[in-house]
Amino acid sequence: MNDLLHSPTRRQLLSMIGKTAGATAMYQAMTTLGFASESSFKQEIDLKGAPAGASIVILGAGLSGLTAAYELRKAGYKITVLEYQNRGGGRSWTLNSGDKYTELGGEEVTCDFEKGNYFNGGPWRLPVHHYAVFHYCKKFNVALQPFIQTNDRAYLHRTNHFNGAPQRLGEVQSDIRGYVSELLSKAVNKGSLDDTVTKEDKEKLLEGLKGWGVLDNSYRYVKSHETSKHRGYSVYPGGGLMPDAKPSTPIPMKKLLDSGMWSDLYANYTVYVHQPAMFQPVGGMGKIGDAFTRECRDMIKFNAKVTKIKQDETGVTVDYIDSTNSESNNSEGSVKSVRADWCICTIPLSVLTQIDINVSEPMKQAMAAVPYDSSYKVGLEFKRRFWEEDEWIYGGITYTDLPITQISYPSQDLFTQGSGVLLGAYGFGETSYKFNSLTPKERIKAALEYGKRIHPQYPKEFRSGTSVAWHRIPWSLGCYGIWSESSREQYYDTLCSIDHRIVLAGEHCSHIPAWQEGAILSGMDAAKRLHQKAKKLG
Amino acid sequence: MNDLLHSPTRRQLLSMIGKTAGATAMYQAMTTLGFASESSFKQEIDLKGAPAGASIVILGAGLSGLTAAYELRKAGYKITVLEYQNRGGGRSWTLNSGDKYTELGGEEVTCDFEKGNYFNGGPWRLPVHHYAVFHYCKKFNVALQPFIQTNDRAYLHRTNHFNGAPQRLGEVQSDIRGYVSELLSKAVNKGSLDDTVTKEDKEKLLEGLKGWGVLDNSYRYVKSHETSKHRGYSVYPGGGLMPDAKPSTPIPMKKLLDSGMWSDLYANYTVYVHQPAMFQPVGGMGKIGDAFTRECRDMIKFNAKVTKIKQDETGVTVDYIDSTNSESNNSEGSVKSVRADWCICTIPLSVLTQIDINVSEPMKQAMAAVPYDSSYKVGLEFKRRFWEEDEWIYGGITYTDLPITQISYPSQDLFTQGSGVLLGAYGFGETSYKFNSLTPKERIKAALEYGKRIHPQYPKEFRSGTSVAWHRIPWSLGCYGIWSESSREQYYDTLCSIDHRIVLAGEHCSHIPAWQEGAILSGMDAAKRLHQKAKKLG
Structure with a gap:
């Protein structure tokens, strides 16, 4: 292909590529990739002719x-x-500054955030396949913006592993790819899979594993500038005569396996409903409602x-x-x-x-x-966006085995000064029953106490909190059908x-x-x- | 952990978790995760005391x-x-509607886009580790918004594979994870790696591979609802009595290996400079300049x-x-x-x-x-955002082995009506010399002819184009030092x-x-x- 634009005969060749053999075949291939075959939402339903007076x-x-x-x-x-x-x-609902509601049991839940800050009590993100939502958003002029689900700078956290220190998602991902690639290369090089992989495929497989796993010439995943280009450096490359870049050290495979963090990757990231890109309405999910x-x-x-x-x-x-x-x-x-x-x-x-x-x-x-599943969400407003300013986390989600389950960093108003709101807890199943049994004030306290193990800035920077415990919402008595x-x-x-x-x-x-x-x-x-x-x- | 919030003794336990043993240790762990150790940009340089009159x-x-x-x-x-x-x-430069410049050789390059549309001739995205850029953007009030580098709905394209039909990034990613996991599980189950993996690790490894690779109970990666939850469905689940969801068919491993698409994953996605999240200035990179x-x-x-x-x-x-x-x-x-x-x-x-x-x-x-590397970029304005409307691609990048190298879909003004601008070509190295030898008009024509193999809507929807061929830019004579x-x-x-x-x-x-x-x-x-x-x- 690269030769097509070679200069001596470029006019002639430009005319040749103009013919683009295969464009028609391509078009047919394209239609099989179009939305018609992919979504249950095909097009606007255009119902006509109701019986008179119905x-x-x-x-x-x-x-x-x-x-x-x-x-x-x-x-x-x-x-x-x-x-x-x-x-x-309904559940397409955003709590804005000054909002309040009464939950089952009579407790009033308030939202005392600063003006402009908000909290989505229910749905909060739109997968890229949710065409019907997109259709009505366009029709009803609801502006959408990117929602950052995947941010390699966010953390995975296990209370009893790594001394409780959170690990960067990107590092865990790189290291798992690396070790899996190293092990499979080893098996392939040994001939253990010769009954499964042809000789021709073997070479391509090894080449792919070496690149994808960032393996060295001996097919090992080790600390190096090369692996640091994927998992991140310990000291990043700089300008002029700044200190030299320092490669980072991969997490030992055994520690990774023991931590169980691997499961976060397939539970929370690779599923199609969480695949990039995702979106959110400007100003909160309630804009759709x-x-x-x-x-x-x-x-x-x-x-x-x-x-x-x-x-x-x-x-x-x-x-x-x-x-x-x-x-x-x-x-x-x-x-x-x-x-x-x-x-x-x-x-x-x-x-x-x-x-x-x-x-x-x-x-x-x-x-x-x-039956109806419950779930709980706690919104925490902080005086400053310390996750951005101190930890360079702009959007994305931290997953933890603490009862708060996750902490989500806002995708909007990035890089701004002043206060911001974290989703400080969002869980379902067993954990939610426990959170739901707390009063609104206790829920916020619990989210703060747990969360500060991941972000020690919590106590100093906390400003205000609010929550939704779906089993206590009188008009739904739960979050969704199971x-x-x-x-x-x-x-x-x-x-x-x-x-x-x-x-x-x-x-x-x-x-x-x-x-x-x-x-x-x-x-x-x-x-x-x-x-x-x-x-x-x- | 889950028992901590159990209701009978919740007051007592809330006080217990308030003690959060390990918070201090955590804080120390945190500082090693802070930016100080990670970036060559530490803090604002605050130079003082120039010699008088210097x-x-x-x-x-x-x-x-x-x-x-x-x-x-x-x-x-x-x-x-x-x-x-x-x-x-300098190179922090955006071409807006009405802009023009003269390149080496005397040709004038115009940008006749509709008002509000723009094209970044040079840099166009900000990695999350580029703290110095962020520092000055905040200081100088340059608003930043998410740049969607990774969109699993975008394509990988190989001219001579899959009859030229582009494949969805998310499908290729899932299938590679699947086949690698299947092969490694096979080797592990055979005992081929018993000299490397302990018995205890073996079980954890198999569990991880099964989840991450979405393997069935026989450790195989096959067409199923489960794999479709990761690679996407053929017909997506719907509402009420809409047609049943249909699982999609994984790409056969041999075809994947032959296509060489695997290399796109590690060349373009897993490197830290392209990791999610990435950002861009609102209104174009030139806002920084x-x-x-x-x-x-x-x-x-x-x-x-x-x-x-x-x-x-x-x-x-x-x-x-x-x-x-x-x-x-x-x-x-x-x-x-x-x-x-x-x-x-x-x-x-x-x-x-x-x-x-x-x-x-x-x-x-x-x-x-x-020496200086060259590179070329072509911006193509289309009457409508067909990549969104027809193909549900909102942001992200398609990589191809055609000389255009990539097509990037805008991350801004998503879901809006009317025209939009694609980065229709961006390459470097050998390909760039070929593109740079074309006139500005020919460059646009070439980008259109190649690109329509991936997006057949090109000819019908094209409105206007512009380009930057860095070897022809008089004030830089190339794009960057090699x-x-x-x-x-x-x-x-x-x-x-x-x-x-x-x-x-x-x-x-x-x-x-x-x-x-x-x-x-x-x-x-x-x-x-x-x-x-x-x-x-x-």
Whole structure:
């Protein structure tokens, strides 16, 4: 290829390359790489032709409910959305300076951050494959910016290894590649894999291992300038007559294996939902919830607590308590009801299973078959961005075996002076039950005490904290639906099917639980199927 | 650890964890992780106490020259900076809409992009270890944002492999990890490495390989939902009753090895200068050059072409042609000279070796010992961001064996409508000589013809192009100094030493050639050493 531009005949050759043999073949190859084959989100659903006067009541103004509302209104339906809270967006939610909410048990959680600082209580990052989220963000003018998931400067931390000292992600990654390559080279050079690898492949394999593992001429991974070009130096190369660069020392393989840090790489980095690049809305994830709410505002009744969902031959009646004025007139709110031809119910199953609803027995069983995972997040505001100023960590995540599980460094406002907010704890499963049993104040204290083992600057620089413990959030009673392979097999299709005049939607009705993409795709799918049924029945 | 927050005794335990045994030990461990031990940039140099009336002439208003000017003025020196061009910043340079320049040979290169679009002709990304750049960016209020180097959705491309179809970086990475893990597991399970790996380590190694390589229970890397969770699906999981997810098929190992794509991983991604996270100034790299120029403007004489540098016992006289008014009065410009006690010369060696300068013979030999690499860059503006809209590539870089070498997708203005600019070609070495021999128009044509093999949308969406071929840039005659291990050994210290009253600086006088960090660190170092000598001589 390199010869094509050789100067003597360049005019002639430029015309030759203009022909680019294979461009058509390439185009066909390209289409197989296009999004059509890769995403369940294919294109905007463009529903048309609702039966005259047909109406739908949608329960819940989260992303699934509002996606359905937005698309079905375009098709011509009369839509009413009932929302428990005084805001839309559901779990697509950002706590800003001055925000507060009351959690189960009556404790008030405040966010006393400086203006401009924020904390995402729920979702916080967008994988590059979440096309439906991107689609609506573009449509609704939600600006997105890079979210730094992978930062080789962030740490991996094990309480009982390396004397509790955190290790740089990049160093651990390089060293694992190095040792794996060294060992495999050894086996290959010994002839141990001659039954598997052809002689021709053997040479290419060794060449690749040597480069990828940064092995020396004896196929060993050792301290050197070469390995330091990948894992980082002890003293970095400088300018002029500054002190000479000093190579860094790889972590001994045994220590690496013992620490168990290897598992952080495949649990947190190589999975496709965490692959670079990832994104976040400018100003917090709640901007997505806000945008959906803005687009759908005239359809939504806020402060509406659904108490009963009753379907019959001709429609669905939903009873709810309207607490809009209950605070001012010191009442429990007034009981109201909405009648519509159809109902899309996006209420989390953890709440829905406590509501009077007449669906089929199989549907009831499916609704009861999905437990809700909890999770907790603590946001910590510090007076200065010490992780940047002292440790040169700009974005990314530190993973630890402490109960805080991880510390995430903000991807926005990088290199600025003044305060900043860390995600100081974010875990799920067993750890979350323990964190959730603490009061809001204790949660912050715990996050600070644990976190200072990784960042000793914590006590001196702490300014303010806030948290979300999802089991204590009254409108969701948990964070997301937990599916197992067997519960999927047994209940998923039933849960997603249209039960007479009611269809469920939400992240729990998707194969992407806990992600906004799942909620939106579920809303799109429910809207489409309900529309088909409504048209058929006329 | 998990038991510490168990509820029955949580108050008691919270007080226990408050003691965080080991925090002090941790702090000490932390300081060894701090920047002091990691960078040649330690802290702001705070030079003080220039001898009364001492003066320095600095040649070149690039980053090294202006760093020295800025710091030495603070120390009290009278500084004059002579700059060949009518702007400062040197290679820290961005072409904006409406910009143009004349290259060697007389061709004018224009940048006819839409307003707001830009092209970095020189440096374009900041590694996370380039602390000196960050320091001055903060000081001079240059806003930085993430630069997406690694995007698993971008491509690797080999003309003669996979029928010319580009492969996704993430898929290649996963498959290589998978096959390497499979082979090493096989060798370990066979006992081939029993002389190297202890029985205890063996189990941990197998566990790690299984997770990292996403191997099945027989330690094989195969098509499955599990491997698809890392390499991506053929059809991604969806919502509701959308079509079932379909696993993707790994690339056969032999094809991967044959393609040589493995080398792209270690050449372009795992090196520390390309590790995530990386950054870029908001609005283009030239913002850094602009900021230095703004801070130093009153010291700079623009349009000053140095013709002679002559030192004697008491100072240095620099002759230059002042072409400030030469265009208006149709002259060659007037010959002027500056006299100062000391001189810092940052003129690229490719140009300097053609200037009359009286330095020692060893210094002359050192100056002549560093050839300059060329490189070329082509910026292509397209009517729409098809790489995002059609291929879901948001930022990142595609590497190819075509002469364009790479295609980089912008990290800014992501998800917006309208036009965008790709770095359509950026190579060095042999390829660059070929590209540099083309006219500016031909360069764009070549970049388009090659690039459309990867992005068939090119011809339809192309709007405008521009380029920089560094061998044709009159003020640098190349892109950066090329050092070999032996030339470093023989000439580097001499090149950086103070030759009587003259000291050189620039990326060529650093261990980080081609990077702005090298230029700035060299400028800092030269300033510091010259100041020491000047104070000593009084």
